[in-house]
Amino acid sequence: MISPAFASILASGRAQFNARAVEARRRFPSLDMGAFGVFLHDGVDPLVAAVAAIAPERAGGATLAAYDMALELVGHGLAGPAAKNSFLNTVWRELAPSFTPLLATAPVDVLGMLSNAAVHIASVAGARPAQWQRELAAVAPQVGSVAQLRAMGQVLAWRAGVAHFRQGALAAADTLPPALALAAFGEPGAHWPQVHAQLLDYPWRGNAEGREFGSFTGLGGDFGTPPQVRATKDGFIVRSAERHYLLVADAYGAVLHSASAQEFEQAQTGTPASVRLDGATLQIGARRIDLDVPAGDIAIAANAHTVAVTSPWTHAIRLLPLA
Structure with a gap:
């Protein structure tokens, strides 16, 4: 009825x-x-x-x-x-x-x-729709216009794993009243300009552990062969078999887009001096991380904020904060 x-x-x-x-x-x-x-x-x-x-x-x-x-x-x-x-x-x-x-x-x-x-x-593979719904419903009483709803929807989609929304979501958050922007991040009482600056400067804010991304296509994953990775300013170009991808990742999620062989060839292959591999142990500054793959043939790539670890023994890419 x-x-x-x-x-x-x-x-x-x-x-x-x-x-x-x-x-x-x-x-x-x-x-x-x-x-x-x-x-x-x-x-x-x-x-x-x-x-x-x-x-x-x-x-x-x-x-x-x-x-x-x-x-x-x-x-x-x-x-x-x-x-x-x-x-x-x-x-x-x-x-x-x-x-x-x-x-x-x-x-x-x-x-x-x-x-x-x-x-x-x-x-979006890996996104968390239920989280987006839950967090948007929680701030609904504070949303007073369609423009605010649109901005909050974008911010909370980023927080729910749509990693490539990051720059747009931060710009959208800046259009909101500071109290509403802080509510989106669960930080009432904080100083929004400071929070915004931290989020803009460091994609892994609030996530010190990083994340693992990818698995074998035969099990419903993304990669037909163990991936190879090279760094770009905003992410990583990934090669698996004859296919190429752009991987964008941060504290909230990781998203895969199409890329080209030319982009892979042009991407960075070096790593900062603060990143060193010793057998199956990765050292990032003063941190030592034991990798759960056999030593030998482990590859690392890094941009300004993230280290990506790959191995011929796994279809997963391990992504670690560089700070």
């Missing part, structure tokens, strides 16, 4: 909603109206009920916006029970109602932003 508010709006505008559905079926011949009905119940109804509870005069406009967007999302196979990834369904049902005041005034902008973000973060 749908809420009385949603049922009333659908009944009063039946001809209009039916016409929209007919047009959508023309645009999306594979549109499953049964799946659309399920999404209306599970994804749209919670939004309409939430808006009707605080601004009943705006519930009709919010319903129309949500209905049109739902038709398109289900038509593209992005929402509904047959969606390739169910995260967008969860965002509409559980996260979007957290922003009811914004939904009441700007439903197209809010739902469009949340939907695009949900689809993107769910598509």
Whole structure:
């Protein structure tokens, strides 16, 4: 059963909603109206009920916006029970109602932003969509505009593992009120310019252990053969078999993009004097790290902030903070 508010709006505008559905079926011949009905119940109804509870005069406009967007999302196979990834369904049902005041005034902008973000973060291997949803819901009471929502969504996507968002997320965070920016990083009471400067200067802030990335494609991983790595200013160019990638990593996550053989050849091969390999022990300044691979043929590459360790005995790349 749908809420009385949603049922009333659908009944009063039946001809209009039916016409929209007919047009959508023309645009999306594979549109499953049964799946659309399920999404209306599970994804749209919670939004309409939430808006009707605080601004009943705006519930009709919010319903129309949500209905049109739902038709398109289900038509593209992005929402509904047959969606390739169910995260967008969860965002509409559980996260979007957290922003009811914004939904009441700007439903197209809010739902469009949340939907695009949900689809993107769910598509990034290694990202943590549930974390993004949880942290965005936690700051919802402090978000007072669509612009702030967009900025917070980007910042928290970075924190949830979308590593290549780092520069854009820091720029977006600077547009927020300092208290809201600090809330995104769980550091209330800190001094935002200082936190921002530290985040900008050191990608591994808050993570002294680094991370391991990659595994064998036969087990669902990224690399067909043990990878070779060379450094660039912002990441590492990786070669595995005949394929090349750009690996971007920081304290929050690691993301792999396509790259070229030429980029691999042009990347750096040296390491700083502070980084030294002694058998299977890596020394970074005063730190000594025992590597869990056999000594011999271990390779290291480093840029200004990260050391990458590879070995012909593993498909994983170990990434360690240089500081």
